[in-house]
Amino acid sequence: MNKTFILKEFFVAQGLELLCICESWLPMGDSSALLELLPVACSCFNVPRSSGRDGGLVVYKSHFNCKQLILSNPPSSFEMCLSELGPPPLLLVALIYRPPKFDVDFLKDFSDLLSVNMLKYDHVLILGDFNIHVCCPDKPLAKVILHLLGSLNLSQWVLGPTHAQGHTLDLVLSIGLSVAGVEILSPVFSDHSPILCDFNLPCVSAVASSHVRFCRVLNAAKVIELGELLCAEGSELHTMSLNAEELTLQFDSICKNILDRIAPLRIRKPRPRPEPWLSDDVRACRRAERKWKKDRLQVSREIFRESLFSYQQTLKEARVKFFADIVEKNSHDPRSLCSVVNSLLEFSDSSSLPPTGETCNDFLHFFVDTVRATRAAITNSPSDSLLPE
Template identity: 45%
Template sequence: MATVFKSDYKCQQISLTFSPGSFELSMFELGRAHTVLCTVVYRPPKYNKGFLNVFSDFLAEIMPKYDRVLIVGDFNIHVCCPDKPMAKDFLDLVDSFNLVQSVSGPTQEHGHTLDLVLSYGLPVLNLEICGAFFSDHMPVLFDVSLACETVKPCAPVRYGRMMKPSTAASFSPAFLNLAQSDTMSSDSLDTEQLTSAFLSSCTGALDIVAPLKLMRPRPKSEPWLNDVTRAARRECRQAERRWKKDKLHVTRDILKESWRKYQSIVKLEKMSYFSKIISSNLNKPRVLFKTIDAMLNSPLLTCIEASTEVCEKFLCYFIDKISTIRASISPPSFDPSIDIICAVFQQFGPVSLSSLCLVTSHRLLPPYPVEFPKVPF
């Protein structure tokens, strides 16, 4: 088994933590910034009942670590016949890990689909099955887009000013220079114009001593996830696949119990992680405050940057919503304005003291504060 690639690509060969005995594979990481795990698999045609379990452990080890995965090779499984037990179990296993199988035609001279292309987070384009020349298997050619976005959420982006100890000392000279360069006389300006000029001068001075910069915080990792939590998560995935396969009540209870076990393990590892930080930084209040603040205050979500296009979409959404509601309301069978008798005031007179006292004495809630005197004069 061999993998050939151009020298322009940055590839690094890796290996598993265990040795799969039922199939052969070659793994390598493609790229550095947005890593793609590429794997070439060959499964011998001889039946091996332990293949699905070993391949399941293989997927459980690699899938949590990578956002984009590409698995190709000769599996010698007739996926074109999904009624067969081996093919059905294999397709269920692939589907449980959200892998997409892109080959839909025969790849062998006898008309079976044995060579597969499994992908996760990668669009497979222009797939073509060529004619067989030097083997009974047909070459499968396809394109993948390596510039696609990763699954991990981006960190929130905001603009901010870097305030240093020298910023306050530099602000006053910058403000005076801007104020002196303003040729407009303050005597000819009204209050609004003076306020606007002062705000403009302050903003200009801040842009000089502490300009706005784009701050892109790094996404926070989860350091308490280790080999113990990953092993518990693999057990959950195995229980989930078993329940999807047989749909029995017993396997469903096993799945629930494995999820409870996984959640308790994660909680214990998280408590252990923060306990170590707190115990090792007892004399560092700054580190303690930052740690406790990170636990109590969740990070803010990414805000949408205000723009004319966003405002127009927001306006059109509510206009369309109101139009849809109005269109769904059927008009009444009669005009309700005809039966309504409106009172018309035609004559007004001065209010006397006795009538005012009579009106205010019948009110349940006073229209004035309680401490306000109730004498009308």
Template identity: 40%
Template sequence: MALLNTRSLVNKSFVVNDFFLASRLDVLFLTETWIRPGESSSFSELLPLDCAFFNSPRTAGRGGGLASVFRSKFRVRQLPPALHSSFEVQLLELSGSSRTLCAVVYRPPKRNKDFIREFADLLGIIFLSYDRVLICGDFNIHICCEEDLLAKDFLALIDSFNITQWVRKSTHIKGHMLDLVLSYGLDICITDINDAGISDHFPVIFDVQSCNMELNSEGPPSLSRPINSEAVALFSAAFANSFCYEDISNAPLSVDGVVNSFISICTSILDTVAPVKIRRRKTSRQPWLNESILALRRECRRAERRWKKDQLQVSLDILHMSRSKFQKAAKMAKTSFLSNIIANNSHNPRVLFKIFNSVVNPCSDVSMGASPALCEKFLNFWI
């Protein structure tokens, strides 16, 4: 898992996609997406092929916004939003051996006297229903400053709920710990906090060691036998050596016994010359990713490794430039790819609808789960 303040996902969608894949993440929590209600095209650029997302944009004003990206194999549902004046929150329930509540939080930097009270109310509601809680986000609280009054009140609040705060390093270029990972009933291991050149916040990568997430059913595995000319020749030779008609005809067997013996011999030979194999699912590459885009992505990763090694300002500047160059080139490549498809299929409404739907609805349907609020919403729609 990872937590990242993107400070505008629109301008970094392909960069965040590369970060997700390079870090081999299963879940990514995003703050400050700056995506307005009704917009989702940035997620068509961000999402890998086997992922889904939940988006919680700020309903009024500019900035803010929360999102969560996760592998489609996990069972995750979004809970009804909790509205607070001093911070934004996205609530997710992760199914597993025991339900886990995940809260993604963004608190604007402007001081609000109601934050401690409202956050305490949220914790009280959460802890009534869940024994395992993960809270992460950009709190904009300088908890590293011992004299900060808000930090003191916040640390006292989470201590009163027996919540553990796991981040111990700076998560911002100015040296403050603003992005936090909190948990109750879960063991967290922070694996990396370093400047990735994506924004002025550092991504926080961590493992949840005691959260067994339930997987969606993917159906039975695909099995196959590699039958080719060589397997046929081997089968014929083995069958000739192991099957004797006279032995079968002289044996005191019924018709069913002879058939079963024949099937047993054939199956044994097949398992030897052409054993059953599980057909692995192939991961296809995005069709618009040409060689020039892949070369730019490799350049970004080389620049990131160089920056992590020497920590020089010039290396960081090169990383930022390579990230920006990759983002612009990838966006142009995808735009050109989709434009060509639309131009070549201008009289094919099925293809046009499919392309349009892939942009405005970039992931497969995610089960919303049953809840009284959802039932009430469904009822009101038809009344």
């Protein structure tokens, strides 16, 4: 993938919470590209092709309970990335890429996918590049697929061209889920248009942000005012016939009421820390984008497009130089070098299995069986009397 920083900037600038990408071209195990792409507080899972350069990629905010689903017998006529967004009632999200070449099994595979999952989920979102000209309903394949969607009560929300040649190839389908604010952006960094839309999850648990802090603003004048008000309002405490605990609670209440009047609580959110390798010259594409959006000229679009790829290359080079300087500076500090290497290579894969009692027991049995097999393979091995049964 040669558009990692472009897509990262797009995710942040558009305020996205979920990004689905077809034809990601990310091979298995390429964690460096994923680390370049992931914004702060985001996770992803990649479903690469077993061979070739296509595949699907889903990027989402880490606070979502997102689980990748692996099919034991995936369809052969199209690529698919399945995931669940929870908590219950779960939303099934299917990212689909259908190759342009006609495959006689596509309609059957797609019908089977819909019929099986419609029974399991009340809320389904299907999106992706179908390579079917639904803008031409008289074409045979478009007619059949539109009839299939209608028979299953699936809503199709994209109304307009999504490809540089003016056809509607990318679809957003749903059942049991209302989609709003569908916006088709101009195809700039691809020949397909990005599609933006809003939808509410069936059930979203409130996520308490550990980064939000509350504070009070106190200066010298407010401290003096606090003392005066405490003297005035707390003077009656000694006349109350209360025990020590009740007096403490009363004094605490008086202090809080006074502070709420003179210095109310304010929410302080930390400013996002800019990446240290960014500089003003790599942001030139933002100016080109504003100019293109203002005049909508083809020449401005080409300038914006060139500046995007220049931004990607410049940022990549700046990032390489930034980490190269750190490595050179800490060449005699193994701990710092290991920390830098880990930050560049370690990637947390959200598709790992959750820790359950069943998986722990499976691992225990696997470990014991492995030890037993290893001992049996070693000649003159010690007694197995200490091996747990």
